[in-house]
Amino acid sequence: xxxxxxxxxxxxxxxxxxxxxxxxxxxxxxxxxxxxxxxxxxxxxxxxxxxxxxxxxxxxxxxxxxxxxxxxxxxxxxxxxxxxxxxxxxxxxxxxxxxxxxxxxxxxxxxxxxxxxxxxxxxxxxxxxxxxxxxxxxxxxxxxxxxxxxxxxxxxxxxxxxxxxxxxxxxxxxxxxxxxxxxxxxxxxxxxxxxxxxxxxxxxxxxxxxx
Amino acid sequence: xxxxxxxxxxxxxxxxxxxxxxxxxxxxxxxxxxxxxxxxxxxxxxxxxxxxxxxxxxxxxxxxxxxxxxxxxxxxxxxxxxxxxxxxxxxxxxxxxxxxxxxxxxxxxxxxxxxxxxxxxxxxxxxxxxxxxxxxxxxxxxxxxxxxxxxxxxxxxxxxxxxxxxxxxxxxxxxxxxxxxxxxxxxxxxxxxxxxxxxxxxxxxxxxxxxxxxxxxxxxxxxxxxxxxxxxxxxxxxxxxxxxxxxxxxxx
Numbered sequence: 001x002x003x004x005x006x007x008x009x010x011x012x013x014x015x016x017x018x019x020x021x022x023x024x025x026x027x028x029x030x031x032x033x034x035x036x037x038x039x040x041x042x043x044x045x046x047x048x049x050x051x052x053x054x055x056x057x058x059x060x061x062x063x064x065x066x067x068x069x070x071x072x073x074x075x076x077x078x079x080x081x082x083x084x085x086x087x088x089x090x091x092x093x094x095x096x097x098x099x100x101x102x103x104x105x106x107x108x109x110x111x112x113x114x115x116x117x118x119x120x121x122x123x124x125x126x127x128x129x130x131x132x133x134x135x136x137x138x139x140x141x142x143x144x145x146x147x148x149x150x151x152x153x154x155x156x157x158x159x160x161x162x163x164x165x166x167x168x169x170x171x172x173x174x175x176x177x178x179x180x181x182x183x184x185x186x187x188x189x190x191x192x193x194x195x196x197x198x199x200x201x202x203x204x205x206x207x208x209x210x211x
Numbered sequence: 212x213x214x215x216x217x218x219x220x221x222x223x224x225x226x227x228x229x230x231x232x233x234x235x236x237x238x239x240x241x242x243x244x245x246x247x248x249x250x251x252x253x254x255x256x257x258x259x260x261x262x263x264x265x266x267x268x269x270x271x272x273x274x275x276x277x278x279x280x281x282x283x284x285x286x287x288x289x290x291x292x293x294x295x296x297x298x299x300x301x302x303x304x305x306x307x308x309x310x311x312x313x314x315x316x317x318x319x320x321x322x323x324x325x326x327x328x329x330x331x332x333x334x335x336x337x338x339x340x341x342x343x344x345x346x347x348x349x350x351x352x353x354x355x356x357x358x359x360x361x362x363x364x365x366x367x368x369x370x371x372x373x374x375x376x377x378x379x380x381x382x383x384x385x386x387x388x389x390x391x392x393x394x395x396x397x398x399x400x401x402x403x404x405x406x407x408x409x410x411x412x413x414x415x416x417x418x419x420x421x422x423x424x425x426x427x428x429x430x431x432x433x434x435x436x437x438x439x440x441x442x443x444x445x446x447x448x449x450x451x452x453x454x455x456x457x458x459x460x461x462x463x
Contacts, residue, residue, distance in 0.1 A: 011331075011332075013304040013305055013307070013308075013309070014279060015281065015305065015307055016285075016307060016309065019281060019282050019285075020285050020306070020436070023285070032260055041388070049333060050331075050332050050334060051332030051334070052332060054334075065412075112407070116212070117313055121404075121429070123406070123407060123408055123409040123410075123432055124335060124407055124408070125408065125409070126380060127334075127379065127409050127432070128213050128214055128215075128216050128256065128409075128432070128433070129214045129216070129462040130212070130213045131212070132346070148214060148462045149288070150256075150287060150307065150314075151213075152283070152287075152334045152378075153334075169212060171212075172212070176440055188212060192285060193285060193287050193309060194285070194286075195251070195286050198285060199285060202287070
């Protein structure tokens with residue numbers, strides 16, 4: 001039985017996630033797996049994702065991972081990353097598709113004509129290091145307000161229930177970049193690529209014992 | 212707000228970081244893994260590796276370097292040089308790269324950009340464009356390390372790459388590369404204004420004011436530099452502090 005399972009549904013490289021987890025938990029057994037049984041048996045589950053959400057949903061379903069992911073999101077420490085956050089919601093504007101529906105709300109795209117305060121056009125995807133304002137949660141332990149994390153995305157989540165929100169960033173309007181409920185925590189940015197701040201969050205996750 | 216990114220660039224051949232002027236007079240700058248760690252410690256926002264190995268025999272070296280860097284450095288890594296097919300993209304991603312930069316092959320086979328972006332997502336596909344000024348307000352795309360003219364207009368080409376699925380454009384001025392007299396700001400501005408995706412400016416950085424100008428005058432979303440960092444003239448931290456003093460949003 002693995003301590004941590006990283007759910008692999010064939011969408012890109014999960015090695016950086018695995019290596020960052022190894023860095024913060026060198027003694028833990030970490031598997032990158034597409035086997036629903038391994039996901040079910042692991043003590044903790046990381047649910048990453050990159051690329052387009054319709055492709056991610058299709059590949060995850062094709063590997064028969066839906067039930068295992070739904071179960072893990074209900075009963076053990078669970079960390080969603082990037083598209084792995086977006087897939088938890090009910091619907092995405094990307095491809096106009098349904099998500100897993102674990103959390104109420106939807107995924108929408110940044111507008112095409114965003115401008116900063118100087119009137120300069122803002123690029124999409126929102127790519128780079130942006131500041132995160134966060135609430136009180138075990139996964140933010142030791143991480144100061146407005147710490148920068150690395151983002152790369154064109155879509156973001158809009159939860160229906162604002163009590164889910166654990167962190168926001170601005171581009172240029174505030175958007176939700178972290179949510180939590182019970183044993184579940186999910187972020188839009190990439191902790192595995194966010195240097196010390198990201199490693200701190202992963203460190204908090206591997207030692208997190210939600211009640 | 213989103214920070215402007217500072218990206219040290221490591222040109223790698225035969226397992227060493229080198230830097231030349233217009234692709235000649237290569238000067239040894241050291242071991243890529245050590246240099247990558249140093250820049251990470253100094254607060255680099257990303258790292259770009261360009262494999263400039265001429266011989267196909269040595270192409271395995273870059274994979275070992277990326278594997279080593281990716282296990283120790285937790286910031287985005289871009290790798291380019293000699294990417295010809297989707298399989299090359301896959302292999303580099305599996306070695307630990309986060310983004311793959313495609314240059315000559317994008318011109319020879321634009322479908323490669325669409326296929327790679329379709330398979331792995333636009334977020335990991337960077338199209339690198341080497342451009343040379345050919346007339347007032349007009350720049351032409353060159354390939355094969357700047358040796359071959361293509362007849363393509365740099366602004367139009369960047370837009371076409373965006374349309375095919377590139378997530379970012381890495382724009383190098385051939386006229387300025389290695390000259391240390393600053394970015395071609397007019398080129399930078401012309402291309403970035405024509406794009407919705409982010410633009411990395413490259414070619415010509417000789418001092419820290421050049422980095423500020425690239426962002427404030429050129430409108431770049433990120434600035435890439437090599438020799439000012441490799442040979443100890445400035446640290447990445449110094450560059451960021453200077454930029455912050457000049458009112459550029461950076462990650463300190």
